[in-house]
Structure formats: structure tokens, C-alpha cells
Amino acid sequence: MRILLIEDDTVLGAAVRDQIAADGQSVDWVNRLDAAGDAVRGAAYDLILLDLMLPDGRGIGFLKTRRAQGDVTPVIILTALDQVSDRIEGLNAGADDYLVKPFDLAELSARIGSVARRYNGNPNPIIEHGPLEIDLAARSIRRDGKSVSLTAREWALFEAFLSRPGQLLSKAQLEEKLYAFDAEVESNTIEVHVSRLRKKLGSSVIETERGLGYRLGKA
């Protein structure tokens, strides 16, 4: 089995490489996202181990790009961020599993085995939410069985709600999610996007709490 390790920490990277080699698998180890891009274009891997914090960007972006291009290679995320939100973001982006640092090398072996064993081509991971069937990996939604397409902004907004179901999100929080840091919006952009989402997905997907913000609807 060919494994691609994307990790910039030299100590951890070496340890992981050695562990995998000891398990009898073949490993390629890169420490930057651009090198990772070259690697996946140059060879077919059976599994990717992906660190989220890399010198030239966040690993999530790399993962999303791969998935957007139709790559279904199993991915295990390695993250120092022990936060449910990061795990969910990773899974939403199409990861198959995650490991929170520091992790046991035995645990790593177990999960590699697990992903490999499990990976025999299961078609599509689908979240059900009321009348909606959401396939995050494929970025597709079916509403009452009929497919609905969302734009980039709409996905970003909807994901913000999905990753925190039940939580109230203020417009300021949502703007942060949608527009990184810079790029200030000085109009009712969020309202408009919420309106567009509701038109596509049903009026009850997102609930308004006047003066406070929005939250994902019950179902």
C-alpha cells in the first residue's frame, strides 16, 4: 500500500514514516503543500496522511481541492487542534478519519489498517436533515429527492450552520466565516444569502433570532 505523508514537523514525520515502514507499507514524505500537489499528480496513493498546519497554507484547502477534483483517496487528518469544530471541518471536507496529536504510533497503525480495511468503496456519505439529504463530499443536496445546487457562498454559509447545529451564530460571526479577515461588508449581505438559502432549501432550514443572529432549524 502506498501512503503519502504530508507533515512539516521533522521529528513527528520521521517517527510516522518509520512506523509505517515497520508495518511494511511504502511511504512518501513531503513537508509542504506544493510538494504534496506534485506528489499526488505524479503517483497514485492508497492513503494520505495530512497535517493541517503547514508552512504554505492550511491542509484543509488541499483536501477540499483534491475532493473537488474528484479524488477519492482516503485521507486521515493529523491535527494538533483538539477541537470538535476542526474534526467536523475535516470530515466535512472529505476526510475519512482524524488523529489528534499527540497520538500513539500504535493508534496510527490501527487507524491506517482500519481505513484500508474499511475502504472498499462505499458510495456516498450523506447527512439527513429533515427533507434534505446533504452530500458534503460531492457538494450536492437533494431536497425531497430533487437535487438542488448551491453556490460557493451558499455552501460556506450552510456549512457554518451544519458544523454548529443548534448554536446561535451572529451576523458578525457569519461574516467572519465567509470573508476571512479583510473584506468588510457594509450591507445586508448575510441577510440576502440567508434568504437565498431559504428559498433553495426551504424556509425552515435557518431560523432567525431577531437582534441576535441565526441558527440551524430543528429539522
Added chain:
Amino acid sequence: MRILLIEDDTVLGAAVRDQIAADGQSVDWVNRLDAAGDAVRGAAYDLILLDLMLPDGRGIGFLKTRRAQGDVTPVIILTALDQVSDRIEGLNAGADDYLVKPFDLAELSARIGSVARRYNGNPNPIIEHGPLEIDLAARSIRRDGKSVSLTAREWALFEAFLSRPGQLLSKAQLEEKLYAFDAEVESNTIEVHVSRLRKKLGSSVIETERGLGYRLGKA
């Protein structure tokens, strides 16, 4: 470390129990959700292993109920459903990790160790106050398990009390909290909002001290 195993498959359950025992941990094994409820009420566990498909209901509901009641015991989900949607639902419901069947017993041991090691912080800060469960981050309140929604002013007022439990707050102080500087209320606004809060949260949440002000009720 005390571990509660909730699993109805007798073969798998026995294997897991033996493995945990071999690791030197103490296990209680139940095969139904109602028995699980009795167990968690009767003893304090350090970790719960939860099967999702049980004869008397879905494990997700059990997990959600525990979390809603403020229980923060780490939970690892055991599921035969190899679907990202289940993992996300589980993680959202407050699970700390999951294992997809069939799993290695070595992997189980590794994850138990991992969760136990990792578990230091509390995922969701929920304040319990009598029949109320208050999640300030999510801006949600449950009263006897049923969710109650507050308006912006009501939140502001309630937070003023929560941040100074037991302390007497005069109407003037409360007005300052609610209306920044330009305090321009010339009526019984505070009284009205206190009344509205009591209607939503129960008449005993806030106590009146005639001529002096208000304070948060005992519980």
C-alpha cells in the same frame, strides 16, 4: 478507570469486555438503553462505549440526553454504520470519538487510551440552574428539557444576573447594563423585562427585594 459498555451484540460485547479487562480497566456491560440509564444514574463512569443500534432505541438519543443534562463523560461510539453522516451526528451530539465495526481490539484499546489522555477540557460550558440548562455560547436555554428562546434584551438582562449570582442588583444598575450610557428610560422597563423573563424561565428565577432591586433566585 470505570468504563460503561452499552452493546447488545453478545459476542462483540464479551470480546470488548474481555479486552478492556485485560487492559486492567473495570467494565460494566449493559445491553439496553434503559439499563444504561440506570447505570449512569447509579455510578460515575470515566468513559462510555456506546453502540448506536440497540433493541430499545438509537444510542444517539441517549447521548444527546446525557449531554443535555450536563453530563460530560467522554463517549466513544461503536457503530456498524460506516457513514460520515453518523460520525458527524455523533460528534455533534457530543461524542468524543467513534469506532466503525468491525474494529481491532487493539484499536479499541488505543482509542480508549487516547480519549482518556486527551480528555481534560469541557466541550460545552453548560450552566445548570435549577430546572434550567443554559448554554451561553449557543445562546440556548432548556427548561425541564424543553428549549426556550429569549430575545436580545432578555439575554442581556439574564446575563447580568448570571454574571453576579446571588448579588442584589438595583434597577439603576440593570438599566446601565441594558442601555449603555444614554439611559433614557423613564418607565418601568426593567420591571416589564423581569416579568417577561419570569414568564419564560419560571417565576422563581429572579427574586424581588422590595425597594432595593432584584437578585438571581436560589435555584
Added chain:
DNA sequence: CGAGAACCGTCAGTTTGATGTCAGACTGAT
């Protein structure tokens, strides 16, 4: 390269519901 479509931010007219105000009932201290 050009035409058309898609996407997104902005705005304006309309809708909605949270909130301040008031009046009358109620409470408790003296």
C-alpha cells in the same frame, strides 16, 4: 475573443416582531 450565464454585493420598499410605554391590578410594610 465575444456573448451569455452565473454569481454576488448593494439597495429600496415592504413586512415583522421586539420593545418601551401605560394603565390598572396586586402586594406588603407600616
Added chain:
DNA sequence: ATCAGTCTGACATCAAACTGACGGTTCTCG
């Protein structure tokens, strides 16, 4: 019994939110 303080239902108001429309920009495809 009196009366100031408090409670609460009702209501009008106005800011917050909704949404259709528009135009600028980017993307797509011939």
C-alpha cells in the same frame, strides 16, 4: 386602611429583517 412599590396584559412604534431587483464582475463555452 393606606400608599408606594411592583406586576403584567395590551398596544403602538420603529428598527431589524426579508426579498425582489439591478448592475458589475467573473466564468463558460462556442
